[in-house]
Structure formats: C-alpha cells, structure tokens
Amino acid sequence: MPPFLGLKVFSDVDLNSIIPLINWKMYFAAWDLRPSQYTEVHKNLESDSRALLKEIVDKKMLRVAAVVGFFEVQRIEDSLSVLNENKEIAKLHFLRQQMAAEGEPLLCMADFFNPREKDFIGLFAATTGLGVNEAEQKFMKNNDDYSAIMLGLLADRLAEALSEKLHRDILSGTGIRAAPGYPASPDHTEKATIWRLLEPEKNIGLKLTENYAMNPVASECGYFAAHPKSRYFKLGKIGEDQLADYALRKGMSVEELRKWIACVS
Numbered sequence: 001m002p003p004f005l006g007l008k009v010f011s012d013v014d015l016n017s018i019i020p021l022i023n024w025k026m027y028f029a030a031w032d033l034r035p036s037q038y039t040e041v042h043k044n045l046e047s048d049s050r051a052l053l054k055e056i057v058d059k060k061m062l063r064v065a066a067v068v069g070f071f072e073v074q075r076i077e078d079s080l081s082v083l084n085e086n087k088e089i090a091k092l093h094f095l096r097q098q099m100a101a102e103g104e105p106l107l108c109m110a111d112f113f114n115p116r117e118k119d120f121i122g123l124f125a126a127t128t129g130l131g132v133n134e135a136e137q138k139f140m141k142n143n144d145d146y147s148a149i150m151l152g153l154l155a156d157r158l159a160e161a162l163s164e165k166l167h168r169d170i171l172s173g174t175g176i177r178a179a180p181g182y183p184a185s186p187d188h189t190e191k192a193t194i195w196r197l198l199e200p201e202k203n204i205g206l207k208l209t210e211n212y213a214m215n216p217v218a219s220e221c222g223y224f225a226a227h228p229k230s231r232y233f234k235l236g237k238i239g240e241d242q243l244a245d246y247a248l249r250k251g252m253s254v255e256e257l258r259k260w261i262a263c264v265s
Contacts, residue, residue, distance in 0.1 A: 122224025129216025179222030
C-alpha cells in the first residue's frame with residue numbers, strides 16, 4: 001500500500017531542506033566543467049553559488065512547491081488503467097525495449113506493476129522556478145549576468161533535488177522515479193495525463209505548454225514505481241510495429257506521435 005491515496009499538495013517547501021541534495025557534478029557539467037575533476041575554477045564557482053543560494057533563501061527569491069498523488073491501477077499489457085472506486089479515470093501508456101543485451105529482458109515501465117491484481121502508482125509534479133524570472137530580470141537590470149545564469153542553473157538542480165526529497169520522504173527512496181521524455185519513457189505527451197490527474201497548474205501554479213514543456217522550466221514531473229526490482233533503463237530504438245500499436249493504445253496518429261518520440265528506428 002502507498003503512504004496515502006489521492007493528492008497531497010506541498011505549497012511552500014523549505015529551500016534549506018533540499019539544498020543538501022543538490023547534485024554538484026551535474027551543476028558543473030551545465031557550466032561545461034568536467035564533473036570528474038575539482039579544480040580551482042570548480043571551487044570558486046561552488047563558493048559563488050553557495051553564496052547565491054544563501055541570498056535566495058534570505059530574500060525568498062524562489063517558491064518551492066509540489067503535488068504528489070497515489071492512484072490504484074490495473075496493468076493491461078504495457079498500459080496502466082488508473083482507477084477511482086473501480087472506475088477508469090485515465091490510462092498511462094509505456095513503450096517496451098526492442099533491443100537488449102543477450103540474456104537481458106526487454107523492459108517496459110509497466111513491468112514494475114502487478115499484472116494479476118490491482119496495484120498502485122505514484123505521480124508527482126514539482127517546481128523550484130516560481131519567482132525565478134523576476135529574480136533573473138533584477139540581476140540583468142543590474143548588469144549581473146553571472147548571477148542571473150547561476151540562478152537559472154541552480155533552480156534546475158534544485159528541482160531535481162526536490163524530486164529526490166519527495167522520493168526519500170514519501171517512499172523512503174524505495175523503487176525508482178521516472179519521467180516522460182527521459183530514457184525509460186521518452187514520450188512527452190504522457191505529461192498531459194499527469195496534468196489531468198494532479199492538476200499542477202491549479203494546485204501549485206505549474207503550467208504545461210501545448211508543446212509539453214513545463215513552465216517554469218525549473219520543474220520535474222513523473223512516476224514513482226515502488227516495486228523492489230524496479231530499475232532505470234534506456235528504451236533504445238523501437239520499430240514501426242510498436243509505434244503503430246502505441247498510437248492505437250493512445251488514440252493518436254502515428255504521424256503525431258513520431259514528433260514526440262525520437263527513438264523510432
């Protein structure tokens with residue numbers, strides 16, 4: 001059983017609680033600095049960034065918020081029927097690997113849910129970008145481009161840190177968190193279903209554009225799969241046969257889906 005069913009809104013998360021979870025290697029990589037090294041340049045950048053983080057907290061430049069939901073699901077092959085009081089309210093669709101190393105299974109996100117009886121899925125949408133545009137504009141107005149760039153990149157890493165905190169606090173880090181548009185589930189259009197179920201714009205002010213981009217940009221959304229054998233994987237190339245089946249499941253045209261799934265061979 002999940003820790004709760006339905007939605008929980010975290011409208012004002014303490015920034016100090018997620019700063020320790022920042023992935024500094026990824027932050028350095030965003031500056032085109034080798035994350036495997038730690039030179040004087042890395043040291044100075046981290047020092048400047050930590051000073052800016054203190055300013056962000058002290059001046060309350062950013063508002064951090066998230067909405068998390070747990071739903072009952074029934075797996076149907078490579079899709080999940082989302083249920084409320086035994087009535088289907090949505091469907092989540094996934095793609096399956098068609099190439100893998102010898103002896104390895106061809107994985108699909110749906111594999112991490114019970115095919116024989118009802119199971120549960122967690123969905124989340126989280127943002128650390130509320131207020132970032134205004135703060136960036138102030139820095140730019142003062143000709144402080146360096147701080148403006150730092151702020152944007154820090155907000156991105158804070159969004160990842162917030163997702164990690166939610167995973168740790170709600171599921172004790174059990175299982176995985178995956179996201180539409182990422183290697184295991186590369187279809188961005190599935191975000192629309194997450195938005196319909198979680199209502200992030202209404203609950204935390206996080207919007208989804210017609211191109212399936214999140215606004216503010218410093219945001220993440222996705223799935224919690226708590227199965228003890230769940231793991232991250234890369235989908236890789238899929239064939240036209242699976243694309244056609246996937247389009248049928250989703251009720252979309254092959255041509256439309258091809259725009260959003262870059263892994264079709």
